[in-house]
Amino acid sequence: MLATLLPGARFVDGDDHDAPQDAPLALRIAAAMARIEREIAAGGPLVVAYPLDQAGDDRLRRACTAAGLALSVVTLAPPEAVALSDRGARRLTEWERGRVREMYAEGYATRGFSDLIIDTSGQTPGAVARDIIRRL
Numbered sequence: 001m002l003a004t005l006l007p008g009a010r011f012v013d014g015d016d017h018d019a020p021q022d023a024p025l026a027l028r029i030a031a032a033m034a035r036i037e038r039e040i041a042a043g044g045p046l047v048v049a050y051p052l053d054q055a056g057d058d059r060l061r062r063a064c065t066a067a068g069l070a071l072s073v074v075t076l077a078p079p080e081a082v083a084l085s086d087r088g089a090r091r092l093t094e095w096e097r098g099r100v101r102e103m104y105a106e107g108y109a110t111r112g113f114s115d116l117i118i119d120t121s122g123q124t125p126g127a128v129a130r131d132i133i134r135r136l
Contacts, residue, residue, distance in 0.1 A: 002129040003047040012039050014050025029056075037063045051103060057113045072136050076128065077109035078121040 003011035012035070019031035033056060036048055040063040052060070057073060064071040083100050086092055092100070103109070110117065116135055120128050 001125040002132055003045075005129050005133055006045050006047065009045035009047055010039065012036060012046060012048045012050075014048055033059060036060065040064055040067050040069065043067060043069070051108050052111065052113075053106075053108075054111075054113065057111070072115045073111070073113055074132055074136070075109060075111055075114040075117045076120045077117050078119055080104045080109070082121040083109075 003009040014032045014036055015028075017028065017031035017035045019028045021028075023031075032050060036050065037059070039046055039048070040060065046069075050056075052073065061071050080100070083104070084092070084097055116132065118128060118131060123131070
């Protein structure tokens with residue numbers, strides 16, 4: 001949604017990478033980060049959906065600096081109970097619920113390097129996208 005509101009922006013789902021989905025998590029993360037770096041090097045506005053830790057933030061900041069681009073990190077962080085709930089027809093698997101709990105415990109919803117942290121509960125994707133543009 002956000003990429004459609006930014007002229008010329010491309011959207012990258014960080015989970016779309018070349019590593020098999022059953023590959024170890026570290027390999028999937030490495031593949032995702034490499035793909036995101038390639039997209040950054042291609043230039044232009046880019047919206048990436050991918051959870052970052054400090055090492056990932058540092059890596060993408062270096063890639064953006066090398067490409068002469070700015071990086072803004074936005075964390076979408078509804079309360080954990082909302083993140084764990086089924087929304088609409090989409091039902092979370094037990095693995096997904098476990099991963100959500102793990103990521104909240106690891107602090108993904110409160111990253112200090114985020115330029116903006118948004119509680120998305122009760123908002124439509126369009127409202128969140130417009131809020132991001134307004135606040136950045």
